[in-house]
Amino acid sequence: MRIRATVAAVSGALALSALAVPAAQADDSEGDTKISNVVVNGGKSVVVGATANKKVTVTFTVTDNSGADWAQAILYHGPSIEKSDSGAVADSSDGEAKCAKVNATKSTCTSSFTLDPGSNLVNSVAGTWKVWAIAAAKDYDFTQKDNVKSFKVQRAxxxxxxxxxxxxxxxxxxxxxxxxxxxxxxxxxxxxxxxxxxxxxxxxxxxxxxxxxxxxxxxxxxxxxxxxxxxxxxxxxxxxxxxxxxxxxxxxxxxxxxx
Missing domain, CATH: 2.60.40.730 (SOR catalytic domain)
Known part of the structure; x- marks a missing residue:
C-alpha cells in the first residue's frame, strides 16, 4: 500500500539518521478514520538527564466504522516531519503501535520510544517536539497527521x-x-x-x-x-x-x- 511505503521511508530514515528525513506527505486522509486522545509521557514534559536513556510512552485512540487495522507514531523535532532535525521511531520491531480493540469501531494504541543523549538528543533540539501519526482501517480508509500532539523535551x-x-x-x-x-x-x-x-x-x-x-x-x-x-x-x-x-x-x- 502507498501509505505503508511512505511510513517505511520516513521510519527508515529516522532510524538511520536523525538528521536526514526524506520528503514525505504531511496531512492526508481518506474516509472516516480518526486519531484522537494523544497523550505523551502521561501528559508531562519529557525531562532527560546527561547520560541515561529516557523511555517515552505515547498513547492514542483510533476510530473508524470498520475498525482499526494498524497505526504508527513517530516523534520528531523541527517545523515538520520533512524538515525535522531529530526524531525517534517506536521501539517495536516493525515500528508500529500495539493496538487493543475497545469495541467494533475504536482501538487504543500504544508506542514506546527511546530518547538517547548524544544520539537523537543534542542540546539544540531541546524544547518543543511533535508526534507524527498514521492510522489505517480495515476498509482501507486512513488518516495521516504531521502533528497530532506537541510536547516538551527538556534538559534536566x-x-x-x-x-x-x-x-x-x-x-x-x-x-x-x-x-x-x-x-x-x-x-x-x-x-x-x-x-x-x-x-x-x-x-x-x-x-x-x-x-x-x-x-x-x-x-x-x-x-x-x-x-x-x-x-x-x-x-x-x-x-x-x-x-x-x-x-x-x-x-x-x-x-x-x-x-
Missing amino acids: SKLTVNASPEPVKKGKTITVTGKLSRANWETGKYAGYTGQSVKLQFRKKSSSTYTTVKTIKTNSKGELKTTVKASADGYYRYSFAGTSTTPAVNAAGDFVDVK
Whole structure:
C-alpha cells in the first residue's frame, strides 16, 4: 500500500539518521478514520538527564466504522516531519503501535520510544517536539497527521543553595550562594545555566510557605551569590521557574539558626 511505503521511508530514515528525513506527505486522509486522545509521557514534559536513556510512552485512540487495522507514531523535532532535525521511531520491531480493540469501531494504541543523549538528543533540539501519526482501517480508509500532539523535551536541571554563617546573630549579614546547572547532552555532564533569573526564597521555621526575598541572575558559570540580613530562624532556598528547554527546580532549603 502507498501509505505503508511512505511510513517505511520516513521510519527508515529516522532510524538511520536523525538528521536526514526524506520528503514525505504531511496531512492526508481518506474516509472516516480518526486519531484522537494523544497523550505523551502521561501528559508531562519529557525531562532527560546527561547520560541515561529516557523511555517515552505515547498513547492514542483510533476510530473508524470498520475498525482499526494498524497505526504508527513517530516523534520528531523541527517545523515538520520533512524538515525535522531529530526524531525517534517506536521501539517495536516493525515500528508500529500495539493496538487493543475497545469495541467494533475504536482501538487504543500504544508506542514506546527511546530518547538517547548524544544520539537523537543534542542540546539544540531541546524544547518543543511533535508526534507524527498514521492510522489505517480495515476498509482501507486512513488518516495521516504531521502533528497530532506537541510536547516538551527538556534538559534536566539541578539547583543548590548554601546560606552562611550558621548560626548568625540577628541583624547580621547572611551570604547565600548556589548554582543552577542543566544536562549537556553532548558532553554527558551537567554545566552551569548562565544568565537565568532565580528567586531567593525564605520560610520561617514555624511556617510551611516560602516567600520571595529577591531575584538575581546566574553568572557565566551558572553560579548565584547574594546577601540578606538575618531576621529569624528559617530556611533559605533558590527557586528557578524553568524555560522551554529546562524544567523548573527548587533547591532544598538550607536552615539558618538566628541567635
